[in-house]
Amino acid sequence: MSTVLIVDDERPLLRALEINFRAHGYTVITAADGATALKTAARTPADIIILDLGLPDIDGMDVIRGLRGWTSTPIIVLSARHSSREKVQALDAGANDYVTKPFIIDELLARVRAASRARAQSPDLPEVKTAHFTVDLANQVARRGTENVRLTPTEWNILELLARNPGRLVSQQEILAHVWGNAYASESQYLRVYIGQLRRKLEPDPAHPAHLITEPGRGYRFER
Template sequence: MNDVLVVDDDPHILKALKITLHAHGYTVATAPDGESALRAAARHPFGVIVLDLGLPDIDGSTVITRLRQWSHVPILVLSARHGSDDKVRALDAGADDYVTKPFGLDELLARLRAVLRRSIQADDLPLVTTASFTIDLALRRVTRNGQDVRLTPTEWGILELLARNPEKLITQQQLLTEVWGAAYAKEANYLRVYMAQLRRKLEQEPGNPRHFLTEAGIGYRFIP
């Protein structure tokens, strides 16, 4: 679905993105604030929402939280906020990716294609194949060079969450909460240890990972 809702209080950005996205084959609707964005999303099943965080009525993270109460629409955050705390808050609220202003149009279009591709594939991931290993999500099995790779339950939990969200940035807090539980949400050292173990078991070059990438201070991204 190529219908895009762009939410931003800057009319120049709304106009520029509408023209650019339309030129690349997208059908574009716009909203200047959070409440109108929520109403638009309720009326129409968009393929993706491009959302600014600094809105005049309600914060973009609040818009994400409210959307996630009833919708799984992919959300690409577009914001001038450069701090990792803002990124983490938006991602934990349910955003799928984050682009910081000023941005290059090529990067924005690539991120947009990626979130749309993930949404199409999200319900069809029984087998994830990379150049180095294969993950069978249905059988909870990992093979490398034709041999089974033995993973601990915790390692599997991390791998499964990342593999079910290919290319998506998953925050440290989300990984810790879903794998260990809410009481461990700030124990980032646990995560570093287990990510190192996964890289040793699955990456061809653990010191130069290709599939399990770190976003410093924020989280991890799995690239098939």
């Protein structure tokens, strides 16, 4: 029995999809925003992800990029955005298919079956590895070798966001809003303190970081 993760902030549609997929024998997991989707995908691996782009917290394009940092699970975009540019951007970001709303449920089910047949046989391990440490997204822990690194909840939240977006510049404002809320989006000094703490715990040479990279005046980048 395949597991499908459905991500949409339209509650009636989310419920309707859940009922239909369960009726066709799928195990269904749901999420109503991007942050929950990323955490759920790491903790409970799905065989297929159906993703709306217009989410309330994180743009669906960024959710796709975050997932593609560690998983090859097929992603089917289900969106009211009809433009060719949006479709191309979603496919370039890593989506496998794109279905526009309104849609016919039988067509969506057929697309899911096709994506399931094409899925690689080996399951993804929700871990992001560097030469010096591993970020275990499923178990919410960082390791150096076989030893767990003690991180505060705030340190973990920052590291998790960066690790889910390897190679991508994550702005200071995005990190601050994600960890502390929109009211703190200009408090960059908080971020500098915690990034420094993470480097001391994870980087082999904190003064010359290889993985938690600062882009001056812009944000931070996680390099593997």
